[in-house]
Amino acid sequence: MTTTTPAFPGGTILGYPRIGRRRELKRALESHWRDAIDDAAFHEAARANRLADLQRLVALGLRADDASIPVEGAHYDHVLDATLTFGAVPARLRGRLPSGLAGEWLLARGAGDDVPLEMTKWLDSNYHYLVPELDAASNFSLADTRIVDRFVEAGAAGVHARPVVVGPATYLALAKGTGVRPLDLAERLVPAYAALAAALAAAGATWIQLDEPALVADHEDATLAELQDVARAGIEAARAAGLRVLLHVGHGDAAGRVEPLADAVDALAVDLVRGTAPETDGVQLVAGVVHGRNVWRTDLDAALEALRALAERGPVSVGTSTTLLHVPHDLDAEAALEPRLRSWLAFADQKVAEVATLAAALAGDVDEAAFGAARAAIDDRRAAPGVHDGAVRERLAALPADARTRSPYDDRAAQQRAALELPPLPTTTIGSFPQTGDIRSARARNARGELDDAGYAEVLRDEVRRVVALQEELGLDVLVHGEPERNDMVQYFAEHFDGFAPTQHGWVQSYGSRATRPSILWGDVARPEAFTVEWIAFAQSLTDRPVKGMLTGPVTILAWSFVRDDQPLGETADQVALALADEIADLEAAGIRIVQVDEPALRELLPLRREARPAYLDWSVGAFRLATAAAAPATQIHTHLCYSEFNTVVDAIDGLDADVTSIEAARSKMEVVDALAGHGFGRGIGPGVYDIHSPRVPAREELDELLSIATGAISDELLWVNPDCGLKTRGYAETVESLGNLVEAARRARAAVAVA
Ligand code: MET
Numbered sequence: 095m096t097t098t099t100p101a102f103p104g105g106t107i108l109g110y111p112r113i114g115r116r117r118e119l120k121r122a123l124e125s126h127w128r129d130a131i132d133d134a135a136f137h138e139a140a141r142a143n144r145l146a147d148l149q150r151l152v153a154l155g156l157r158a159d160d161a162s163i164p165v166e167g168a169h170y171d172h173v174l175d176a177t178l179t180f181g182a183v184p185a186r187l188r189g190r191l192p193s194g195l196a197g198e199w200l201l202a203r204g205a206g207d208d209v210p211l212e213m214t215k216w217l218d219s220n221y222h223y224l225v226p227e228l229d230a231a232s233n234f235s236l237a238d239t240r241i242v243d244r245f246v247e248a249g250a251a252g253v254h255a256r257p258v259v260v261g262p263a264t265y266l267a268l269a270k271g272t273g274v275r276p277l278d279l280a281e282r283l284v285p286a287y288a289a290l291a292a293a294l295a296a297a298g299a300t301w302i303q304l305d306e307p308a309l310v311a312d313h314e315d316a317t318l319a320e321l322q323d324v325a326r327a328g329i330e331a332a333r334a335a336g337l338r339v340l341l342h343v344g345h346g347d348a349a350g351r352v353e354p355l356a357d358a359v360d361a362l363a364v365d366l367v368r369g370t371a372p373e374t375d376g377v378q379l380v381a382g383v384v385h386g387r388n389v390w391r392t393d394l395d396a397a398l399e400a401l402r403a404l405a406e407r408g409p410v411s412v413g414t415s416t417t418l419l420h421v422p423h424d425l426d427a428e429a430a431l432e433p434r435l436r437s438w439l440a441f442a443d444q445k446v447a448e449v450a451t452l453a454a455a456l457a458g459d460v461d462e463a464a465f466g467a468a469r470a471a472i473d474d475r476r477a478a479p480g481v482h483d484g485a486v487r488e489r490l491a492a493l494p495a496d497a498r499t500r501s502p503y504d505d506r507a508a509q510q511r512a513a514l515e516l517p518p519l520p521t522t523t524i525g526s527f528p529q530t531g532d533i534r535s536a537r538a539r540n541a542r543g544e545l546d547d548a549g550y551a552e553v554l555r556d557e558v559r560r561v562v563a564l565q566e567e568l569g570l571d572v573l574v575h576g577e578p579e580r581n582d583m584v585q586y587f588a589e590h591f592d593g594f595a596p597t598q599h600g601w602v603q604s605y606g607s608r609a610t611r612p613s614i615l616w617g618d619v620a621r622p623e624a625f626t627v628e629w630i631a632f633a634q635s636l637t638d639r640p641v642k643g644m645l646t647g648p649v650t651i652l653a654w655s656f657v658r659d660d661q662p663l664g665e666t667a668d669q670v671a672l673a674l675a676d677e678i679a680d681l682e683a684a685g686i687r688i689v690q691v692d693e694p695a696l697r698e699l700l701p702l703r704r705e706a707r708p709a710y711l712d713w714s715v716g717a718f719r720l721a722t723a724a725a726a727p728a729t730q731i732h733t734h735l736c737y738s739e740f741n742t743v744v745d746a747i748d749g750l751d752a753d754v755t756s757i758e759a760a761r762s763k764m765e766v767v768d769a770l771a772g773h774g775f776g777r778g779i780g781p782g783v784y785d786i787h788s789p790r791v792p793a794r795e796e797l798d799e800l801l802s803i804a805t806g807a808i809s810d811e812l813l814w815v816n817p818d819c820g821l822k823t824r825g826y827a828e829t830v831e832s833l834g835n836l837v838e839a840a841r842r843a844r845a846a847v848a849v850a
């Protein structure tokens with residue numbers, strides 16, 4: 095073994111959750127947005143939150159004096175931070191973007207006629223970033239010093255930290271260009287990185303972490319060599335300023351992707367959970383052996399063995415496979431979790447401790463107790479009851495050959511037309527209605543035992559009555575019950591399925607101030623009894639119009655849970671699919687004629703590498719079909735997709751074989767419509783005409799314009815009119831106004847197509 099003095103600390107993490115242990119940052123953001131606190135109070139809350147995280151990381155065993163601790167601390171989004179840092183103002187706002195927080199919120203949330211930046215999923219995660227909006231006139235400079243300020247702030251608190259910024263290749267690869275291919279702007283962007291690096295160096299920084307996960311993904315319009323060139327230019331700019339560079343790729347296999355950059359960097363952080371080590375002998379490697387994206391305890395024995403093997407080749411530090419942004423803060427907060435399950439898990443703080451344990455062990459100081467505990471937990475999990483359920487496995491093994499096939503679409507469509515009698519361009523919503531304070535407080539009181547189940551159910555039934563009456567009044571054609579009983583579209587299912595455990599405080603940032611609490615999918619999945627039927631049937635009893643049953647699809651349930659890592663995802667997905675098929679059968683038996691199976695995460699799990707995509711699409715589409723294929727031909731199956739770039743998976747969307755697909759489209763001005771039309775998509779399609787992630791009420795002209803794009807590309811018999819997504823994050827006033835506008839726009843469009 096070579097004994098090189100490490101050029102980098104023995105153990106580090108690539109990033110840490112930033113919403114706060116008790117979601118302090120969320121509260122500060124939302125208070126500021128409602129004007130309950132001023133700018134100074136917001137900045138103070140954000141600062142206190144950042145400092146609390148730094149102190150926690152020191153307490154957990156990361157060193158405070160050697161750039162072990164990354165400092166990032168975005169208010170809303172780390173890509174937005176880069177946009178602001180480099181002054182990449184969209185053309186439509188150039189010269190009039192307010193300074194300070196007002197400008198930041200305008201880009202993030204929009205206001206009046208100014209739409210926000212588009213939001214898209216970060217790589218294959220459920221974190222949404224704000225897409226940079228670039229054009230031929232985009233120019234970059236060091237326009238904002240937040241990254242420097244946060245480094246200085248950490249120093250004042252006694253931590254010599256490592257500033258983190260998205261690297262130029264990733265920034266441009268994930269941007270959207272109008273009239274220009276973003277990567278062609280690299281020569282203009284890189285000098286701004288040089289300016290940032292110079293400012294950091296002047297402030298005393300020694301290291302910078304450049305996040306370049308785009309290097310491990312395949313892109314539609316950029317080659318690997320180009321991305322490597324741009325990444326290299328960013329690295330060289332930082333080094334020229336006197337900083338040492340940690341290049342972090344993470345998020346998959348870096349082998350074959352980063353080797354040409356090895357000579358340019360001071361250290362390289364790679365994902366060894368999902369990938370292998372690149373051939374970069376001699377380069378300081380930050381070996382990501384602790385999973386940054388899942389919550390299972392690390393197999394310390396296996397990790398140490400891997401680390402020791404790597405140490406034969408060159409200097410090695412211990413790291414996480416990605417930032418810990420995607421896992422909750424602290425397992426110790428989960429008092430209600432079954433102790434046996436809890437012993438199998440590690441959240442962010444436990445992972446930091448694992449990194450510290452492994453770093454010490456690699457340096458020769460093996461903590462036998464910690465290694466023994468990890469070993470015992472892993473053995474216990476393998477043999478625990480519920481992890482393998484014989485009945486579930488037998489049912490899957492005995493699936494008939496046609497278990498994933500419905501009758502031909504034309505037959506189904508005819509039967510559905512006769513059963514439903516809908517007008518052309520039918521209007522509907524995506525499922526949820528605003529989750530009012532009353533609903534949330536009733537749920538909280540019920541959880542605390544202050545409101546009994548009967549009382550809680552009555553609050554929910556009242557809400558369903560109100561939502562059904564409102565939709566009838568507005569004139570919508572296909573109604574929903576509004577989903578008031580659901581805290582979250584995945585957690586609600588996890589709570590009713592065997593094999594899942596919800597958490598109490600396991601919040602993970604989804605976008606901005608929004609966080610979700612992924613459940614832990616630890617065992618074989620089954621549905622003990624029907625759980626959506628009573629709500630949907632109740633709603634249907636209140637109206638003659640069809641009410642849609644609402645289910646969350648297998649891929650989305652997997653994507654938004656912490657999944658088991660001891661069997662292929664496809665197997666787990668099929669188990670969930672059968673549980674959903676049972677629920678659909680019960681909905682049909684209760685007289686429900688339309689069932690929507692949401693798959694907003696279909697695109698999110700798409701492998702970043704082309705070669706892995708066919709296998710993924712095969713099992714994911716297969717699971718959706720397994721869930722829905724047993725439905726009667728007259729039952730109309732809807733699906734819903736949102737907040738991803740779906741153009742590349744049109745084949746898969748087609749493969750789902752849903753009768754109607756609603757899909758997010760408003761922010762991208764109906765971009766996906768052309769892709770679908772070009773593909774010859776021949777079943778019902780509802781491109782969203784109302785962007786529900788922003789509080790703006792869409793105006794009449796805007797709706798008309800979007801609808802005319804849709805009617806231009808899609809045949810009238812296939813087109814539906816609906817919002818982009820569910821309304822649960824909206825308020826009632828704006829929802830009523832927006833849906834009113836939407837129904838009127840559909841009526842005008844109907845009149846127009848009737849004339850044409
Ligand atoms: C993120 S997709 C959401 C779909 C769900 N049915 C809802 O309306 O909230």
Ligand SMILES: [Zn+2]
Pocket residue numbers: 524694734735736737818819820
């Ligand atoms: Zn959606």
